[in-house]
Amino acid sequence: MKRHHHIFIRSVILLGFTLLLFKLMVTGNIYNYIAPKMLPYFYFALIVFMILGGRQFLRGDREQEAACGCNHEHTYSTSTIKSLSIYLLFIIPVISGFLFSEHTLGASVAKKKGYQFAQIEETTESRVDNPTENNQQEGVKQPEVPAGPDETSLENGVITPKDMYPDRYKEMSTEEKIMLNDDNYISTINLLEEEPETFAGKSIVIRGFVYREPNFPSSRIVVGRFGVSCCVADAGIYGIMVEGEQVLNYNEDTWIEVHGTVQTAMFNDWHLPIIELSSIHEINKPKQTYVYEEIDYSNLEQ
Amino acid sequence: MISHKFSTLIGYILLLLFFALFLFGDLFPIPDILTPSENILNVNTIFLSIVLEAIPFILLGVFVSSLIQLFVKEEHLNRFIPRNPILALAPAVAIGAIFPVCECAIVPIVRRLIAKGMPMHVGMVVLVSAPVLNPIVYLSTFHAFQSTPSIAYARMGLAFVIALLVGLLMYLLYERANPLKESKIKVGHHHHSRNRFKEMFDHASDEFFDMGKFLIIGAFLAALVQTFMDRDTLAAIGNGVYTGPAAMMGMAYILSLCSEADAFVASSFQSFATPASLLAFLVYGPMIDLKNTILLFAYFRARFVASLVFVITLTTFSIIMIYQNFF
Numbered sequence: 001m002k003r004h005h006h007i008f009i010r011s012v013i014l015l016g017f018t019l020l021l022f023k024l025m026v027t028g029n030i031y032n033y034i035a036p037k038m039l040p041y042f043y044f045a046l047i048v049f050m051i052l053g054g055r056q057f058l059r060g061d062r063e064q065e066a067a068c069g070c071n072h073e074h075t076y077s078t079s080t081i082k083s084l085s086i087y088l089l090f091i092i093p094v095i096s097g098f099l100f101s102e103h104t105l106g107a108s109v110a111k112k113k114g115y116q117f118a119q120i121e122e123t124t125e126s127r128v129d130n131p132t133e134n135n136q137q138e139g140v141k142q143p144e145v146p147a148g149p150d151e152t153s154l155e156n157g158v159i160t161p162k163d164m165y166p167d168r169y170k171e172m173s174t175e176e177k178i179m180l181n182d183d184n185y186i187s188t189i190n191l192l193e194e195e196p197e198t199f200a201g202k203s204i205v206i207r208g209f210v211y212r213e214p215n216f217p218s219s220r221i222v223v224g225r226f227g228v229s230c231c232v233a234d235a236g237i238y239g240i241m242v243e244g245e246q247v248l249n250y251n252e253d254t255w256i257e258v259h260g261t262v263q264t265a266m267f268n269d270w271h272l273p274i275i276e277l278s279s280i281h282e283i284n285k286p287k288q289t290y291v292y293e294e295i296d297y298s299n300l301e302q
Numbered sequence: 303m304i305s306h307k308f309s310t311l312i313g314y315i316l317l318l319l320f321f322a323l324f325l326f327g328d329l330f331p332i333p334d335i336l337t338p339s340e341n342i343l344n345v346n347t348i349f350l351s352i353v354l355e356a357i358p359f360i361l362l363g364v365f366v367s368s369l370i371q372l373f374v375k376e377e378h379l380n381r382f383i384p385r386n387p388i389l390a391l392a393p394a395v396a397i398g399a400i401f402p403v404c405e406c407a408i409v410p411i412v413r414r415l416i417a418k419g420m421p422m423h424v425g426m427v428v429l430v431s432a433p434v435l436n437p438i439v440y441l442s443t444f445h446a447f448q449s450t451p452s453i454a455y456a457r458m459g460l461a462f463v464i465a466l467l468v469g470l471l472m473y474l475l476y477e478r479a480n481p482l483k484e485s486k487i488k489v490g491h492h493h494h495s496r497n498r499f500k501e502m503f504d505h506a507s508d509e510f511f512d513m514g515k516f517l518i519i520g521a522f523l524a525a526l527v528q529t530f531m532d533r534d535t536l537a538a539i540g541n542g543v544y545t546g547p548a549a550m551m552g553m554a555y556i557l558s559l560c561s562e563a564d565a566f567v568a569s570s571f572q573s574f575a576t577p578a579s580l581l582a583f584l585v586y587g588p589m590i591d592l593k594n595t596i597l598l599f600a601y602f603r604a605r606f607v608a609s610l611v612f613v614i615t616l617t618t619f620s621i622i623m624i625y626q627n628f629f
Contacts (some may be wrong), residue, residue: 001306001307002306005306005309005310005313008309008310008313009309009312009313009506012313012316012317012320015317015320016316016320016506017357019320019321019323019324020324022324023324023327024354027516030354032351033347033350033351033354033355034351034354036353038355038358041358041359042354044358044361044362045357045358045361048361048365048506049361051503052506052507052510053504055500055504055507056504056507057505059500059504073306075519080309083309084309084312084391086515089515089518089519090511090514090515091316092518093349093353094320094323094379095319095351095353095520096346096350097325097350098323098324098327099323099327099330100338100343100347101350102345103343103344103346103347104347105344105348106340107346108341108344109344109529111532112527112528112530112531112532113530161437171537182405222563224374229563229566229567230355230558230559230560230562230563231351231354231355231563232347232348232351232560233351233352233355233524233557233558233559233565234557234560234563234564234567236566236567262493290337293566298549
């Protein structure tokens with residue numbers, strides 16, 4: 001394979017990336033891979049790919065100048081098979097990006113990542129040897145831990161969502177009905193998990209996909225969504241347990257809307273929010289399946 | 303000759319394919335015909351998300367590297383970096399702290415700096431410190447661990463110490479040996495006749511392809527492990543004094559997260575990890591991870607990469623152990 005073949009194929013691949021990025025951005029499917037705050041970088045990448053691709057295209061055409069005599073450090077492989085298999089590495093993501101960009105993560109990945117409470121239930125016995133794990137609980141005898149849950153958390157380095165989302169906390173405390181949407185999903189779930197007692201008895205409406213832990217009784221599910229901070233590789237599941245006979249009919253990965261009441265349940269000393277079901281129905285999978293972690297730097301000064 | 307025609311033909315077929323997919327990709331019923339299993343689709347999605355997220359930063363790194371190639375002369379570097387190898391570590395950390403570059407972008411930059419005559423161990427300090435000692439990472443850590451700013455301070459402090467130690471150890475191990483592959487870089491050759499911008503774009507494109515293949519392989523391996531590895535298994539061993547930080551470092555290595563995002567992932571481990579384990583995760587991940595190890599193979603000798611990984615691992619683990627005992 002000669003130099004100008006390399007350059008030609010490279011220009012085509014660069015064009016492929018340009019088209020892929022453009023299409024992902026136009027269809028919005030780019031959000032199935034990265035968080036919206038990363039978008040400016042992708043405008044940059046799109047433009048760079050366009051320039052590089054165009055430049056390589058012209059370079060291959062006009063400048064077959066071996067006269068330069070300096071291939072710099074970049075030696076182009078002469079073996080056709082070897083070169084093509086390396087280019088195949090670049091072609092695969094472009095093609096699979098065009099074909100499968102609608103796919104989003106669901107229950108099977110949630111299982112691997114682990115819904116945090118499932119883990120807690122399983123490891124009850126061992127928890128006593130582990131100081132940090134006990135911090136969030138009340139009523140566990142531990143010398144250096146003071147009483148209230150708030151000081152406990154502050155003292156031992158556990159985030160208090162209350163400090164992080166003061167506005168949402170106020171909102172949820174005054175409202176009768178807690179509604180979760182794309183923007184308040186992460187904050188609401190964090191707050192509910194932190195202080196289930198505060199919000200017990202309020203009615204709640206939540207949408208998400210169905211997911212079951214292996215050790216759950218059949219009448220219990222988690223309804224949740226993936227939260228993404230930069231790219232999908234760092235996604236984590238945000239969800240609440242739901243209990244009721246009606247959940248039996250819903251398979252994993254079905255998108256549902258749940259109406260119910262927030263209750264607290266004790267799982268091996270842990271107070272956790274759980275929704276007592278009043279109604280449930282299937283919904284269409286939303287266009288944007290993930291929720292995104294937004295950094296609010298204005299809260300940082302506190 | 304046949305193979306030449308073949309290569310050109312392949313190029314045109316690809317061009318056609320890309321346009322067809324771009325215009326009519328949604329109409330191709332391929333996902334319905336192939337019906338790949340859920341797991342394969344998940345690997346693909348995570349793989350693409352890592353590749354896509356890294357691409358803008360790789361491009362950025364490649365551009366900075368091309369700029370250095372064309373505009374920085376060896377004399378400039380020599381003036382900045384003290385002759386004494388130990389003193390030379392100081393400006394290295396400073397460079398690392400100033401460059402707000404993540405771990406993908408720093409690899410081509412450091413390689414170029416070394417090719418331009420920066421001592422190897424100084425380059426290594428820049429390589430490991432830039433992705434973690436930087437303002438963006440500090441802010442995101444501060445946010446993710448808002449109620450315990452000590453995590454953010456400790457992350458920066460530990461990274462500073464570890465980066466210096468890594469540089470020192472690499473100096474003791476390799477002194478001034480050339481760590482770059484086949485030393486195929488000719489430094490200091492400039493073209494006067496040609497347009498520098500054109501040249502910069504050509505460099506950038508060549509470098510994108512040199513590095514891209516390693517990025518793609520690395521992202522694929524990381525996606526594979528992410529999809530099939532149960533996190534609970536790692537978490538289960540993550541309780542002990544030694545096993546905790548070790549497990550968290552293993553996790554950081556495998557997950558290959560961007561240093562801006564890893565603090566958020568770490569904050570979700572708080573329920574079962576000690577602060578020292580969290581710091582192990584936060585300090586080790588940006589310095590070296592699976593994706594980055596493979597990226598390093600693009601430019602550095604295999605044995606050199608192996609000892610670098612070993613030195614970073616050992617240093618991080620020891621420092622975390624010391625930290626754990628004192629704080």
